[in-house]
Amino acid sequence: MSGGIKALTGYQRHEHIEQTIDRVNKSFNDTKQITFIQTSLRSAKEIYQFGGHSTLKLSERIFNLKFDNRREITRELNGYHQTKPFYDKSHSTQFRLISSFGNGRYRTYSPISSTQCKGDAYLSLTRRMIVRLLRSGDYLSDTRLSFSRGEISKVLLEIGLKTSLNFISKQKNKPVILNSIPLTLKTLACLDKLKVIFPFFNERILLR
Numbered sequence: 001m002s003g004g005i006k007a008l009t010g011y012q013r014h015e016h017i018e019q020t021i022d023r024v025n026k027s028f029n030d031t032k033q034i035t036f037i038q039t040s041l042r043s044a045k046e047i048y049q050f051g052g053h054s055t056l057k058l059s060e061r062i063f064n065l066k067f068d069n070r071r072e073i074t075r076e077l078n079g080y081h082q083t084k085p086f087y088d089k090s091h092s093t094q095f096r097l098i099s100s101f102g103n104g105r106y107r108t109y110s111p112i113s114s115t116q117c118k119g120d121a122y123l124s125l126t127r128r129m130i131v132r133l134l135r136s137g138d139y140l141s142d143t144r145l146s147f148s149r150g151e152i153s154k155v156l157l158e159i160g161l162k163t164s165l166n167f168i169s170k171q172k173n174k175p176v177i178l179n180s181i182p183l184t185l186k187t188l189a190c191l192d193k194l195k196v197i198f199p200f201f202n203e204r205i206l207l208r
Contacts, residue, residue, distance in 0.1 A: 011063040012038050014208045015179045027065055034063040037125070037180040058121055060177070069095035125180065126187045127161045129206055130194060131168055132176045139176070139205060140198040159193035181206045 011034065013020050027034050038059045047054060067073075070092070071083035086092035134152045137145040147155070149168045156163045181187050191203035 012036060019179075024065065032065045034065065035175050035177050036061060036063060037177055056121075058125055058182075120186060122182050122184055122187050123161065123190070125182075126190050126206075127156065127163055127167075128171060129176055129181060130156065130159070130161065130190070131163065131171045132174055133206075135168070135171055136176060139201060141200045155194075155197060158197065159190050161190060176206075178205050179208050181208065183207050 014037070015023075023034055038061045040057050040059070041054050042052070042057055067081070072086050072091070072095075073081045074084050075082040086095070131152060133139060134145075134147050134155060137147065149165045152168050153163060153165060181191075187207075188203070191206060195201050195203055
């Protein structure tokens, strides 16, 4: 990238381009990672092995913006860099080896698909994001709120999404992914019920 966003290979954008630019700029000054929901269809091999139909799969992924030293930096300007190919192969190998120490470039946690979760995958994603929303206490009020695991479980039950205390614990420190939930009658119904409990909440921030 130079002077702006040209391509984010592997990143599936579900928000306006202005929001993407803002997320990228903020991540450069923070973790250099963007969490997003990747959509794909079940493969022919998976359908052949396990049966079923060509349904949509949702996977939670992390897009890594950390520089991987595949090119040589020649100039830095306002946080962006101009680069050129390495002149010598050994230099490229050395710099890439150094950049790999202690880092994983791409990882997946808790993918959601028709073969990896029971029931509606969209509702599973909705449950996960709402739990994280309640754990963070953001977006629900004009002040930051705090909830115990038991209180979160009661809220989920009230909006029709059962969950366990163990599931709630596993969402600790995981980010809320905005614009990640597909708009369906079921997901919208859950978010509308959440809005009844928290009138300040804007359900559009979670919907694609």
